[in-house]
Every structure is written in C-alpha cells, then in structure tokens.
Amino acid sequence: MTHAFQARLDQLYKAESRRVLATLIRLLGDFDLAEEALHEAFAAALAQWPKDGIPGNPRAWLVSTGRFKAIDQLRRKARFDVSYEDVAERLEAELATEEEEEHGIEDDRLRLIFTCCHPSLAPEAQLALTLREVCGLTTEEIASAFLIPTPTLAQRIVRAKAKIRDARIPYQVPEANQLPQRLQSVLHAIYLIFNEGYSASAGDNLIRHDLAAEAIRLAHLLCKLLPEPEAEGLLALLLLQDSRRAARVSADGDLILLEQQDRALWDQQQINEGANLVLRALASRRFGPYTLQAAIAAIHAEAASVETTDWPQIVGLYDALLELTPSPVIELNRAVAVAMRDGPEQGLLLIDALLARGALTDYHLSHAARADLYRRLGQKDEARAAYQRALALAQQGPEQRFLARRLAELDAG
Amino acid sequence: MKYLALVYYDEKIMNRLSQQEWDSLNQECMACVARLSDGGHYITGSPLLPTSTATTVRVRDNRVTTTDGPFAETKEQLAGFYMLEAKDLDEAIALAGKIPPARYGSVEVRPARELMEKGNQAGGNATETAGESL
Numbered sequence: 001m002t003h004a005f006q007a008r009l010d011q012l013y014k015a016e017s018r019r020v021l022a023t024l025i026r027l028l029g030d031f032d033l034a035e036e037a038l039h040e041a042f043a044a045a046l047a048q049w050p051k052d053g054i055p056g057n058p059r060a061w062l063v064s065t066g067r068f069k070a071i072d073q074l075r076r077k078a079r080f081d082v083s084y085e086d087v088a089e090r091l092e093a094e095l096a097t098e099e100e101e102e103h104g105i106e107d108d109r110l111r112l113i114f115t116c117c118h119p120s121l122a123p124e125a126q127l128a129l130t131l132r133e134v135c136g137l138t139t140e141e142i143a144s145a146f147l148i149p150t151p152t153l154a155q156r157i158v159r160a161k162a163k164i165r166d167a168r169i170p171y172q173v174p175e176a177n178q179l180p181q182r183l184q185s186v187l188h189a190i191y192l193i194f195n196e197g198y199s200a201s202a203g204d205n206l207i208r209h210d211l212a213a214e215a216i217r218l219a220h221l222l223c224k225l226l227p228e229p230e231a232e233g234l235l236a237l238l239l240l241q242d243s244r245r246a247a248r249v250s251a252d253g254d255l256i257l258l259e260q261q262d263r264a265l266w267d268q269q270q271i272n273e274g275a276n277l278v279l280r281a282l283a284s285r286r287f288g289p290y291t292l293q294a295a296i297a298a299i300h301a302e303a304a305s306v307e308t309t310d311w312p313q314i315v316g317l318y319d320a321l322l323e324l325t326p327s328p329v330i331e332l333n334r335a336v337a338v339a340m341r342d343g344p345e346q347g348l349l350l351i352d353a354l355l356a357r358g359a360l361t362d363y364h365l366s367h368a369a370r371a372d373l374y375r376r377l378g379q380k381d382e383a384r385a386a387y388q389r390a391l392a393l394a395q396q397g398p399e400q401r402f403l404a405r406r407l408a409e410l411d412a413g
Numbered sequence: 414m415k416y417l418a419l420v421y422y423d424e425k426i427m428n429r430l431s432q433q434e435w436d437s438l439n440q441e442c443m444a445c446v447a448r449l450s451d452g453g454h455y456i457t458g459s460p461l462l463p464t465s466t467a468t469t470v471r472v473r474d475n476r477v478t479t480t481d482g483p484f485a486e487t488k489e490q491l492a493g494f495y496m497l498e499a500k501d502l503d504e505a506i507a508l509a510g511k512i513p514p515a516r517y518g519s520v521e522v523r524p525a526r527e528l529m530e531k532g533n534q535a536g537g538n539a540t541e542t543a544g545e546s547l
Contacts, residue, residue: 120502167524168414170501178503 022108041066229284233291239274240297364393422518460493
C-alpha cells in the first residue's frame with residue numbers, strides 16, 4: 001500500500017466516519033452494532049480498495065458494506081441466540097425494499113446530535129456521548145480531557161447507550177413544537193464542553209484546550225445542519241470568548257483580567273466571524289440568552305480599551321438577558337457594568353443588595369468584584385477584607401494566585 | 414412499547430387546595446384519561462389514596478413483616494399511575510407532560526419490561542438484543 005493511498009484513506013476516515021456512523025445507527029437501530037459495522041466497513045476498505053481502487057462514492061460504499069457486515073454479524077450471533085435471527089431478517093428485508101437515500105445523510109448527523117443530547121440523559125452523559133459519537137474522540141481522550149478515570153467515563157457511555165436502547169429514545173430530529181426546548185439541551189451540552197476546555201485553560205493542560213476547539217467545531221456543524229438564530233448566537237459566543245484565549249493567561253499560567261489584556265493578541269478573524277453571527281442572530285428577533293451574551297462579548301471585542309467600551313449598551317444587554325434568564329450571576333455581571341458606567345459606588349450598592357438577600361455569598365467572584373470596586377475607590381481596608389474573603393472561597397490555582405497578587409499590590413501601594 | 418407514568422406530588426401541598434380546585438383537578442384527570450383512551454395510549458391507571466393508608470410488606474426468612482407507611486419518606490409521594498402505550502420515549506414524555514398533576518409535582522416515566530421464563534437479565538436490565546430500540 002502506498003503512502004498516498006494511506007493518506008487518502010485517513011482523510012476519508014476523518015471526513016466520513018461520523019457521517020457513516022450516523023447513518024448506520026439509523027439503519028441498524030443500535031449504537032454498538034453500528035460502531036462495529038463502521039470498523040468492519042473500514043477494514044474491508046483497507047483490504048479491497050488497494051486492489052479495486054477507491055469507489056466513486058466511498059461514503060455509500062462504506063454504508064452499504066457496514067450494513068452487510070452487521071447482518072452477517074447478527075446471523076453469526078443467531079446461531080447461539082435465535083432472537084437475533086428476527087432482527088437480521090428485518091434488516092435484510094429493509095435492505096431489499098429501500099433505495100439508498102443520499103439526501104438523508106445530513107439529517108442523520110442531526111439525529112445523532114439530538115439523540116446524544118437527549119434531555120433524559122444526564123448532562124455528563126450527554127457530553128461524553130456527544131464527544132464520542134459525534135466528534136469521534138476516543139474514550140481515553142475524553143476521560144483525560146475531563147480529568148476522570150477512563151473506566152468511569154466508559155461506564156457513563158455504556159449506561160447512556162443502554163438507556164437509549166432500553167427506554168427507546170428515538171433517533172430523530174424533534175418535531176417543530178419540541179424543537180426550541182430540545183435545541184436548548186444541545187446548545188447547553190456544546191456550551192458545557194466549551195467551558196470545560198476554556199475555564200480550565202490554565203496553560204498546563206493542552207488537551208483541555210482541544211475541548212474548546214471541539215465545541216466550536218460542533219457549533220459550526222450544528223449551524224450548518226440547523227441554522228437557527230440561537231445556534232448561531234452560541235457559535236458567536238464561543239468564537240468571541242475563544243478569540244481572547246491567547247491574551248487571558250500569562251506565560252506562567254496566571255489569569256489576566258480583561259482590562260489588562262493585550263488586545264493585539266485577540267484573534268481578529270474569530271472576532272469578525274463572531275460579530276457577524278451576532279448581528280444576524282439579533283436581526284432574526286428569535287434570539288435567546290446565548291445571542292445576548294455573544295452581543296456583550298462582541299462589544300468588548302470591538303472596543304479598543306476598557307475606557308472606550310460602550311458600557312451603557314452592555315448594561316442594556318444585561319437587562320435584556322436578566323429578563324430572559326433571571327440569575328444572580330448575571331446580576332453580578334450587570335453590577336460590574338453599572339460600576340463602569342456610573343462609578344464604583346453604584347456597582348457596590350447593587351452587589352451589597354445581592355449579598356444582603358443571601359445570593360452569591362459563597363461565590364468568590366462576588367467578593368472579588370467588591371474588592372476591586374473598593375480598591376478603585378481607594379478604600380484599602382474594605383478592599384483587603386473582600387479580597388481575603390474571595391481568596392478563601394476560590395478553588396482554582398490561577399484564580400487564587402491572581403487574588404493573592406492583588407492583595408500584595410494593595411499592601412505594597 | 415409500554416411505559417409506566419408514576420405521578421408524584423407533595424401531599425401537604427395538595428391538602429391545601431380548596432374543594433373547588435381539587436374538584437377541577439379531578440375533572441381534568443378524567444378528561445386526560447378519556448383523551449389518552451381515544452388516542453389508543455391508555456392501558457390502565459388509577460389514582461391512589463394518600464400514603465397515610467399505605468402498608469409496606471417484606472418477606473425475610475420466610476416471615477412476612479408489615480410496617481406502617483410507604484417504604485421510604487420522600488419529599489413527594491406516589492399519588493397514582495398511568496400505564497401508557499407509546500411508540501418511543503419522546504411520545505411517552507409528551508403524553509406524561511399532559512397529566513394534570515404534573516403541574517404540582519412530577520411524573521416519572523419508566524419503560525416496562527416483559528416477564529420471561531428465561532433470559533431475563535439480573536436486576537431487570539433489558540436484554541441486549543440489537544436493532545430493537547431505535
């Protein structure tokens with residue numbers, strides 16, 4: 001086998017394996033059987049194509065070969081368990097009656113996404129299954145990205161597949177009346193995958209960076225298959241957050257706040273793509289919370305500095321976001337924006353009101369925000385107390401180091 | 414495929430409903446059963462008397478013991494059940510979402526399994542027959 005052939009096969013595997021799998025799951029009605037069939041189909045390609053040449057439509061060849069291999073497999077199993085015989089016969093009958101429909105292939109990918117992100121599966125199972133089946137990551141890769149033992153993750157995937165089979169979760173794109181709610185579940189899964197990669201990007205774990213890239217690829221795919229405004233809003237949000245990746249962590253793995261980031265390091269191409277998507281989603285008037293968060297990120301991305309940022313517009317967007325999804329964390333972010341617009345005192349009033357009603361009292365960022373506002377007002381004692389409280393509550397190394405540095409600066413200055 | 418929809422709610426909350434609210438909820442439930450029957454989805458079902466009437470029975474070492482109350486104290490209590498016929502989980506979820514007390518409590522949807530003389534997996538896990546699910 002030549003290198004060129006091997007390279008072409010690798011390329012085909014990369015481009016087609018997830019599509020072929022998605023179709024095989026529909027045709028065979030079973031995830032595990034489809035995965036086996038996919039591997040057998042590629043093994044057959046490896047054996048036959050060097051002699052016979054690559055077929056004109058490799059994807060159709062792989063689907064049809066995988067299907068035959070699965071029927072063979074079921075026939076072999078039927079020798080020990082007759083219940084497989086019925087299934088094999090049914091699949092064979094379907095094979096005879098059905099034309100191979102080329103146009104349905106993209107629908108299959110969408111079916112796969114919706115099934116993996118079915119809300120009756122636990123969120124962590126949705127993430128694992130999506131990365132495994134839709135993105136084609138190995139169980140080991142996913143486990144190391146989520147920093148959990150491989151057997152735990154494998155178990156999660158096995159259980160999720162068992163539930164899909166046993167509770168009969170359908171392999172379909174939800175009907176129009178269920179679509180908005182079901183799309184939320186898909187978007188949330190993609191967002192969580194991104195966050196897993198992004199928030200932990202302390203510079204010490206490259207694999208976790210890959211999760212952010214994987215989430216962006218997924219969002220791109222979803223927008224291509226189902227161009228809904230809120231899907232575009234999510235893609236925009238991910239692109240705009242990711243555009244700051246190179247600027248938000250120092251060489252030592254320390255966090256750098258937005259106001260101190262070197263804006264020249266922001267990825268302009270991602271910003272342009274994200275900003276265009278935001279405009280389109282907003283213009284649709286059918287947008288949701290991801291689009292609004294993306295709009296806020298876009299304003300930051302397009303500002304030359306913190307001082308010249310359009311804070312009144314950011315406050316307005318937070319108001320709209322709070323109306324859609326009331327949440328104390330969004331209130332906290334809004335308070336910080338108000339502080340930028342109207343001065344630190346106004347921000348402090350809002351945060352103190354939030355804490356007074358018992359919200360976010362154990363959240364390190366609410367105390368870090370208070371500390372920062374007191375620092376700007378020159379009230380060192382209050383700032384120090386709030387930084388200390390935040391430091392006691394912070395979980396991640398880079399955040400703890402950042403807060404400790406701020407405390408030291410306060411005492412030095 | 415058969416799905417059992419188990420209806421749970423907090424009895425304390427339901428006890429606070431007025432007679433009129435309770436009557437109208439019961440009327441809604443009767444309409445719900447009629448609608449499910451017309452659609453060919455209703456197999457059987459029943460509302461239950463409160464957990465204060467429950468007795469839990471166990472057999473250990475061939476001895477039957479009985480204790481007062483449900484087997485575990487929970488925030489929401491089992492209030493009734495519907496055995497439904499649905500083509501898949503999405504249809505079962507859609508049907509369960511129209512059960513009136515779902516507004517107050519929650520409805521657990523569970524696929525039913527067949528009792529077989531042989532070949533049941535331990536713990537009632539479904540047998541791994543390919544191609545039956547999707």
